[in-house]
Amino acid sequence: DAKTTQPPSMDCAEGRAANLPCNHSTISGNEYVYWYRQIHSQGPQYIIHGLKNNETNEMASLIITEDRKSSTLILPHATLRDTAVYYCIVRVRPDKLIFGTGTRLQVFP
Amino acid sequence: NAGVTQTPKFQVLKTGQSMTLQCAQDMNHEYMSWYRQDPGMGLRLIHYSVGAGITDQGEVPNGYNVSRSTTEDFPLRLLSAAPSQTSVYFCASNQGNVGTDTQYFGPGTRLTVL
Numbered sequence: 001d002a003k004t005t006q007p008p009s010m011d012c013a014e015g016r017a018a019n020l021p022c023n024h025s026t027i028s029g030n031e032y033v034y035w036y037r038q039i040h041s042q043g044p045q046y047i048i049h050g051l052k053n054n055e056t057n058e059m060a061s062l063i064i065t066e067d068r069k070s071s072t073l074i075l076p077h078a079t080l081r082d083t084a085v086y087y088c089i090v091r092v093r094p095d096k097l098i099f100g101t102g103t104r105l106q107v108f109p
Numbered sequence: 110n111a112g113v114t115q116t117p118k119f120q121v122l123k124t125g126q127s128m129t130l131q132c133a134q135d136m137n138h139e140y141m142s143w144y145r146q147d148p149g150m151g152l153r154l155i156h157y158s159v160g161a162g163i164t165d166q167g168e169v170p171n172g173y174n175v176s177r178s179t180t181e182d183f184p185l186r187l188l189s190a191a192p193s194q195t196s197v198y199f200c201a202s203n204q205g206n207v208g209t210d211t212q213y214f215g216p217g218t219r220l221t222v223l
Binding site: 032034041042043044045046049051087091092093094095096097098099100101102 | 113140142144146149150151152153154157159165167197199201203205206207208210211212213214215216217219
Protein backbone atom coordinates (compact mmCIF):
# COMPACT_ATOMS: atom_id res chain seq x y z
CA ASP A 1 0.00 0.00 0.00
CA ALA A 2 1.24 3.46 -0.87
CA LYS A 3 2.43 5.72 1.92
CA THR A 4 0.89 9.13 2.58
CA THR A 5 2.43 12.32 3.96
CA GLN A 6 0.37 14.95 5.76
CA PRO A 7 1.31 18.06 7.76
CA PRO A 8 1.06 17.33 11.48
CA SER A 9 -1.18 20.28 12.27
CA MET A 10 -3.18 23.13 10.73
CA ASP A 11 -5.37 25.98 11.94
CA CYS A 12 -8.48 27.39 10.33
CA ALA A 13 -10.84 30.21 11.26
CA GLU A 14 -14.46 29.28 11.77
CA GLY A 15 -16.51 29.86 8.63
CA ARG A 16 -13.50 29.72 6.34
CA ALA A 17 -12.55 26.84 4.06
CA ALA A 18 -10.12 24.31 5.47
CA ASN A 19 -7.80 22.81 2.87
CA LEU A 20 -5.94 19.72 4.06
CA PRO A 21 -3.18 18.45 1.76
CA CYS A 22 -1.91 14.93 1.33
CA ASN A 23 0.99 13.55 -0.69
CA HIS A 24 0.85 10.01 -2.04
CA SER A 25 3.53 10.00 -4.71
CA THR A 26 3.80 6.17 -4.91
CA ILE A 27 0.10 5.56 -5.45
CA SER A 28 -0.81 2.87 -7.97
CA GLY A 29 -3.49 3.05 -10.61
CA ASN A 30 -6.02 0.93 -8.72
CA GLU A 31 -5.54 2.53 -5.30
CA TYR A 32 -8.22 4.78 -3.90
CA VAL A 33 -7.67 7.84 -1.71
CA TYR A 34 -9.82 7.76 1.42
CA TRP A 35 -10.25 10.42 4.10
CA TYR A 36 -11.36 9.74 7.65
CA ARG A 37 -11.42 11.94 10.71
CA GLN A 38 -11.27 11.23 14.42
CA ILE A 39 -12.85 13.61 16.89
CA HIS A 40 -11.30 13.38 20.36
CA SER A 41 -10.80 9.64 20.89
CA GLN A 42 -13.97 8.49 19.14
CA GLY A 43 -13.92 5.89 16.39
CA PRO A 44 -12.74 7.22 13.01
CA GLN A 45 -15.49 8.62 10.82
CA TYR A 46 -15.53 8.24 7.03
CA ILE A 47 -15.55 11.52 5.09
CA ILE A 48 -15.00 10.90 1.39
CA HIS A 49 -13.00 8.87 -1.12
CA GLY A 50 -11.99 8.98 -4.79
CA LEU A 51 -9.91 7.34 -7.50
CA LYS A 52 -9.20 9.91 -10.20
CA ASN A 53 -11.98 12.43 -10.38
CA ASN A 54 -12.83 15.13 -7.92
CA GLU A 55 -15.57 14.15 -5.53
CA THR A 56 -18.04 16.08 -3.41
CA ASN A 57 -20.51 15.05 -0.75
CA GLU A 58 -22.41 16.75 2.03
CA MET A 59 -19.35 16.85 4.26
CA ALA A 60 -16.46 17.79 2.00
CA SER A 61 -14.81 17.92 -1.41
CA LEU A 62 -11.84 15.88 -2.55
CA ILE A 63 -9.50 17.25 -5.20
CA ILE A 64 -7.06 14.73 -6.71
CA THR A 65 -4.29 16.01 -8.98
CA GLU A 66 -4.14 14.72 -12.53
CA ASP A 67 -1.01 12.65 -11.82
CA ARG A 68 -2.73 11.35 -8.63
CA LYS A 69 0.36 12.02 -6.55
CA SER A 70 -1.43 14.36 -4.19
CA SER A 71 -4.88 15.33 -3.04
CA THR A 72 -6.63 18.00 -0.99
CA LEU A 73 -9.60 17.61 1.31
CA ILE A 74 -11.72 20.73 1.46
CA LEU A 75 -14.15 21.53 4.26
CA PRO A 76 -15.95 24.49 2.68
CA HIS A 77 -17.16 26.26 5.83
CA ALA A 78 -15.28 24.93 8.84
CA THR A 79 -17.04 24.91 12.21
CA LEU A 80 -15.69 24.30 15.71
CA ARG A 81 -17.10 20.77 15.48
CA ASP A 82 -14.68 20.06 12.62
CA THR A 83 -11.74 20.19 15.03
CA ALA A 84 -10.29 16.69 14.71
CA VAL A 85 -7.43 14.59 13.38
CA TYR A 86 -7.82 13.98 9.64
CA TYR A 87 -6.34 10.88 8.05
CA CYS A 88 -5.53 10.51 4.36
CA ILE A 89 -5.33 6.81 3.42
CA VAL A 90 -4.45 5.06 0.18
CA ARG A 91 -6.45 1.88 -0.02
CA VAL A 92 -6.20 -1.07 -2.37
CA ARG A 93 -7.37 -3.94 -0.21
CA PRO A 94 -10.92 -4.36 1.08
CA ASP A 95 -9.86 -5.78 4.42
CA LYS A 96 -7.82 -3.01 5.98
CA LEU A 97 -6.86 0.63 6.17
CA ILE A 98 -3.29 1.78 6.84
CA PHE A 99 -3.41 4.83 9.10
CA GLY A 100 -0.60 7.36 9.38
CA THR A 101 -0.47 10.01 12.09
CA GLY A 102 -2.79 12.41 10.24
CA THR A 103 -3.26 16.19 10.42
CA ARG A 104 -4.61 17.74 13.58
CA LEU A 105 -7.00 20.51 12.43
CA GLN A 106 -7.84 23.18 14.97
CA VAL A 107 -10.77 25.42 14.05
CA PHE A 108 -10.78 28.63 16.08
CA PRO A 109 -13.59 31.19 16.61
CA ASN B 110 -29.24 -0.09 12.90
CA ALA B 111 -26.93 0.05 15.90
CA GLY B 112 -23.90 -0.14 13.57
CA VAL B 113 -20.74 -1.42 15.26
CA THR B 114 -20.98 -1.89 19.02
CA GLN B 115 -18.15 -2.63 21.45
CA THR B 116 -18.14 -3.70 25.08
CA PRO B 117 -16.86 -2.81 27.57
CA LYS B 118 -16.16 0.91 27.13
CA PHE B 119 -13.45 0.89 29.80
CA GLN B 120 -11.44 -1.91 31.41
CA VAL B 121 -8.57 -2.11 33.87
CA LEU B 122 -6.58 -5.33 34.07
CA LYS B 123 -3.63 -6.55 36.05
CA THR B 124 -0.61 -7.97 34.27
CA GLY B 125 -1.19 -11.60 33.36
CA GLN B 126 -4.99 -11.47 33.39
CA SER B 127 -6.96 -12.46 30.33
CA MET B 128 -10.09 -10.94 28.92
CA THR B 129 -12.25 -10.73 25.81
CA LEU B 130 -13.25 -7.51 24.06
CA GLN B 131 -16.60 -7.87 22.37
CA CYS B 132 -17.52 -6.49 18.96
CA ALA B 133 -20.79 -6.87 17.08
CA GLN B 134 -22.25 -5.39 13.90
CA ASP B 135 -25.78 -5.54 12.51
CA MET B 136 -25.06 -4.48 8.93
CA ASN B 137 -24.40 -7.99 7.58
CA HIS B 138 -20.84 -7.01 6.68
CA GLU B 139 -18.46 -9.77 5.66
CA TYR B 140 -15.28 -7.97 6.74
CA MET B 141 -14.43 -7.15 10.35
CA SER B 142 -11.21 -5.81 11.83
CA TRP B 143 -9.57 -4.95 15.14
CA TYR B 144 -7.24 -1.96 15.51
CA ARG B 145 -5.35 -0.51 18.43
CA GLN B 146 -4.45 3.14 18.89
CA ASP B 147 -1.68 4.27 21.19
CA PRO B 148 -1.44 7.92 22.34
CA GLY B 149 -0.55 10.30 19.50
CA MET B 150 -0.50 7.52 16.94
CA GLY B 151 -2.68 6.35 14.12
CA LEU B 152 -4.57 3.08 14.25
CA ARG B 153 -2.71 -0.19 13.71
CA LEU B 154 -4.36 -3.39 12.52
CA ILE B 155 -4.29 -6.35 14.93
CA HIS B 156 -6.42 -9.03 13.24
CA TYR B 157 -9.07 -9.11 10.60
CA SER B 158 -11.69 -11.47 9.17
CA VAL B 159 -13.08 -11.73 5.65
CA GLY B 160 -16.03 -13.89 6.68
CA ALA B 161 -17.29 -16.33 9.27
CA GLY B 162 -14.61 -18.91 10.01
CA ILE B 163 -11.81 -16.95 8.29
CA THR B 164 -9.34 -14.77 10.16
CA ASP B 165 -5.86 -13.44 9.50
CA GLN B 166 -3.14 -11.43 11.20
CA GLY B 167 -2.55 -7.74 10.79
CA GLU B 168 0.49 -5.61 11.70
CA VAL B 169 0.54 -6.21 15.47
CA PRO B 170 -1.06 -9.62 16.24
CA ASN B 171 1.17 -10.83 19.07
CA GLY B 172 -0.64 -11.36 22.35
CA TYR B 173 -4.11 -11.41 20.78
CA ASN B 174 -6.42 -14.12 19.49
CA VAL B 175 -9.57 -13.85 17.41
CA SER B 176 -12.26 -16.12 16.07
CA ARG B 177 -15.32 -15.51 13.89
CA SER B 178 -18.07 -18.03 14.36
CA THR B 179 -20.88 -15.76 13.12
CA THR B 180 -21.10 -12.88 10.67
CA GLU B 181 -22.18 -10.52 13.45
CA ASP B 182 -19.54 -11.09 16.13
CA PHE B 183 -15.76 -10.75 16.19
CA PRO B 184 -14.33 -10.99 19.73
CA LEU B 185 -10.72 -10.11 20.54
CA ARG B 186 -9.01 -12.11 23.29
CA LEU B 187 -6.04 -10.94 25.30
CA LEU B 188 -4.31 -14.11 26.47
CA SER B 189 -2.06 -12.70 29.20
CA ALA B 190 -2.32 -8.92 29.49
CA ALA B 191 0.86 -6.83 29.52
CA PRO B 192 1.31 -3.08 30.20
CA SER B 193 2.31 -2.67 26.53
CA GLN B 194 -1.26 -3.57 25.61
CA THR B 195 -2.60 -0.46 27.29
CA SER B 196 -4.36 1.23 24.40
CA VAL B 197 -7.68 2.11 22.85
CA TYR B 198 -9.13 -0.72 20.79
CA PHE B 199 -11.43 -0.14 17.83
CA CYS B 200 -13.47 -2.67 15.95
CA ALA B 201 -14.57 -1.98 12.37
CA SER B 202 -16.67 -3.63 9.70
CA ASN B 203 -17.23 -3.18 5.98
CA GLN B 204 -18.80 -4.88 3.00
CA GLY B 205 -15.54 -5.59 1.22
CA ASN B 206 -15.70 -3.63 -2.03
CA VAL B 207 -12.80 -1.20 -2.42
CA GLY B 208 -14.03 1.93 -4.11
CA THR B 209 -17.65 1.57 -3.09
CA ASP B 210 -17.64 0.71 0.60
CA THR B 211 -16.29 2.27 3.78
CA GLN B 212 -15.20 0.88 7.10
CA TYR B 213 -17.52 1.67 9.98
CA PHE B 214 -15.86 1.96 13.38
CA GLY B 215 -17.15 1.25 16.83
CA PRO B 216 -16.78 3.69 19.75
CA GLY B 217 -13.72 1.95 21.18
CA THR B 218 -12.66 0.16 24.34
CA ARG B 219 -10.14 1.91 26.57
CA LEU B 220 -7.92 -0.70 28.19
CA THR B 221 -5.40 -0.08 30.95
CA VAL B 222 -3.06 -2.86 32.06
CA LEU B 223 -1.34 -2.28 35.40
